Amino acid sequence: MQNTDKSNKASPLSVAIIMDGNGRWATRRGLPRTEGHLAGAEAVETVIRTAKDEGVRYLTLFAFSTENWKRPREEVDAIMELVYRYLKAKALPMIEKDPELGIMFPGDKSPLPQRLRELCLYTERLSRGRQSIVSIALNYGGRADIVNAANSAIGKGELPLNEEIISRHLYTSYMPDPDLVIRTGGEHRISNFLLWQSAYSEYIILDTLWPDISSGHLRECISEYNTRVRRFGGLKS
Numbered sequence: 001m002q003n004t005d006k007s008n009k010a011s012p013l014s015v016a017i018i019m020d021g022n023g024r025w026a027t028r029r030g031l032p033r034t035e036g037h038l039a040g041a042e043a044v045e046t047v048i049r050t051a052k053d054e055g056v057r058y059l060t061l062f063a064f065s066t067e068n069w070k071r072p073r074e075e076v077d078a079i080m081e082l083v084y085r086y087l088k089a090k091a092l093p094m095i096e097k098d099p100e101l102g103i104m105f106p107g108d109k110s111p112l113p114q115r116l117r118e119l120c121l122y123t124e125r126l127s128r129g130r131q132s133i134v135s136i137a138l139n140y141g142g143r144a145d146i147v148n149a150a151n152s153a154i155g156k157g158e159l160p161l162n163e164e165i166i167s168r169h170l171y172t173s174y175m176p177d178p179d180l181v182i183r184t185g186g187e188h189r190i191s192n193f194l195l196w197q198s199a200y201s202e203y204i205i206l207d208t209l210w211p212d213i214s215s216g217h218l219r220e221c222i223s224e225y226n227t228r229v230r231r232f233g234g235l236k237s
């Protein structure tokens with residue numbers, strides 16, 4: 001879905017975040033990297049609440065990329081376990097309590113551990129029709145998203161392909177493209193996140209490591225977003 005509201009004077013409708021820097025946060029404290037992921041999971045709840053308070057209706061969080069499987073087995077297992085426990089203990093109760101809030105999981109769920117996959121599917125079913133959506137990108141890759149969308153459209157005979165058809169088959173077809181993409185941890189790169197969807201997103205890089213993110217950081221990003229002039233290739237009116 002394309003966000004057709006071209007005004008940037010209100011809160012961005014759709015915000016996506018590359019939650020980077022967990023490992024460095026832990027290493028700087030002499031802790032194992034997995035402790036950084038644990039601290040990172042705790043930061044997620046604050047950001048979800050703040051985004052909702054600020055009027056962000058679609059929040060997308062990059063939790064695990066298609067390339068993150070290259071990490072040591074113990075780290076991957078620890079992340080999968082942590083995501084499962086976080087969903088069960090925090091995220092599910094959050095959407096059970098708040099009927100406006102839903103959670104979706106863009107990405108290929110098939111290689112995820114079975115109980116995590118089932119919990120994701122259950123959560124998505126519960127989230128149907130909710131007005132405010134948090135998307136947790138799990139085993140997500142922007143290139144895989146586009147290839148998958150193309151294959152899915154071709155499988156349905158929707159040829160010739162065009163931009164509207166591809167958008168409709170992406171993992172994120174239920175949400176508008178991000179107005180703002182924030183990356184924590186200071187790296188100036190996209191790391192295969194929302195490649196198609198972020199064509200005209202505003203970017204903000206924060207040096208802050210993800211576990212140190214606060215409500216204030218998110219609010220500052222939204223203020224900064226409001227100073228940006230978006231032209232979408234045209235001229236400022």
Ligand code: IPE
Binds near residue numbers: 021068
């Ligand atoms: C982001 O933090 C979380 C995941 C990619 C799962 P990192 O684990 O990449 O942390 P750094 O970049 O090594 O500090």
Ligand code: IPE
Binds near residue numbers: 018191
């Ligand atoms: C991007 O961070 C992926 C997530 C935050 C889930 P990475 O740490 O994997 O990115 P690179 O390897 O530094 O580009």
Ligand code: MG
Binds near residue numbers: 020021022185
């Ligand atoms: Mg990283």
